Amino acid sequence: MKVLVAVKRVVDYNVKVRAKADGSDVDLNNVKMAINPFCEIAVEEAVRLKEAGVATEVVAVSVGPKACQEQLRTALALGADRAIQVEVDGVVEPLVVAKLLKGVVEKEAPQLVILGKQSIDGDNNQTGQMLGALTNMAQGTFASEVKVDGDSVTVTREIDGGLQTVKLALPAIVTTDLRLNEPRYASLPNIMKAKKKPLDVLTADDLGVAVTTHVTQVKVEPPAERQAGIKVEDVATLVDKLKNEAKVIA
Template identity: 70%
Template sequence: MKILVPVKRVVDYNVKVRVKSDGSGVDIANVKMSMNPFDEIAVEEAVRLKEAGVATEVVAISCGVAQCQETLRTAMAIGADRGILVQTDEELQPLAVAKLLKAICDKESPELVVLGKQAIDDDANQTGQMLASLMNVAQATFASKVAIADGKATVTREIDGGLETLSMSLPAIVTTDLRLNEPRYATLPNIMKAKKKPLETVTPADLGVDVAPRLKTLKVEEPPKRSAGVKVADVAELVAKLKNEAKVI
């Protein structure tokens, strides 16, 4: 069984992002970039399935600028067998990424696609669902447990009311949540081995996909700073402030 794992290059989660002075977006110049944390979980789960003998090959794919090769090498250091980079300098929105992944899936024919539920830069939480729709296959989002047996995937997913367990026929799409696993650290020997693993580079034109943006960002701004709290003498004053100042009751 072949597993495809899309990974995204994002600003490292430890970095405090800053908005550009013209409000056109986030400033990423000279900022540390890394793999999206939810995608790290997806790579780890795919590698665990391979180690368990369920999968035979794990293929990592990334869409974006040439520097995404670094993200793919990280995925291969964790345990992916090879990488595919869809290289483009265009701004990629979720629908464009889903179309690119659909084209790769048509070429690679994976039985399972495992990806992070969302990226920490745009928090869109759309790509997995769009890909499942384009491919017309089953999907399970926000997975906290994945088991593969007899051509079916059994996925426990987190919902507002607790946990839900789904059984799906393969091929299928699974998006990962935080509690699925704890990603391993890439060891130095594996980092060195990853440099020799095959990495294929293609372009959206090679795949016949139009990645032109459908949405236009009007303005990006930082959230308002939280005002300082105040102390109240008694419940009556608290109620008065909630009613007259905060206007929440």
């Protein structure tokens, strides 16, 4: 069984993101970049499936500029067998990413596609669902447990009311939640081996996709700073302020 895993290059989650002085974008100068944490979980799950003898090949794919090859090499060091970069400059919307991934799916014909449920930069939570719609493949989103059994995969989903278990016929798409697994660290020997693993580069034209933009970024600004709280003398004063100043109770 071939497993395709999508990974995205984002600002490292330990870095405090700052907006540019003119508010045009996020300041990325000298900022550490990394694999999106949810994508890292997706890579780990695919590698575990291979280690369990369920998957025979793990292919990592990323959409972005040449710099995203760094994250693909990391995925290879974590256990992926080969990688594909779909070279696109600039910010790409989830719908376009889904269309590009659809092209890769058609070329590679994987039995299982695993994506992070969302990226920590855009937080859109759209690509997996859009890819499912475009490919007409069954999808199990927000997965906290994945079990492949023959021609089907059982996915335990995290939903507002608790947990929901769905059984999907392969080929299928799964998006990962935080509690699915704990990603491993890439060892130095595996990092060295990753440099020799194949990494192919495709373009949007190769996949027959037009890269278009439907959303214009108007401004980027940091969230408003939270005002300091105050101490009150008694419950009566607290209720009065909640009612008359904060107006959160009637």
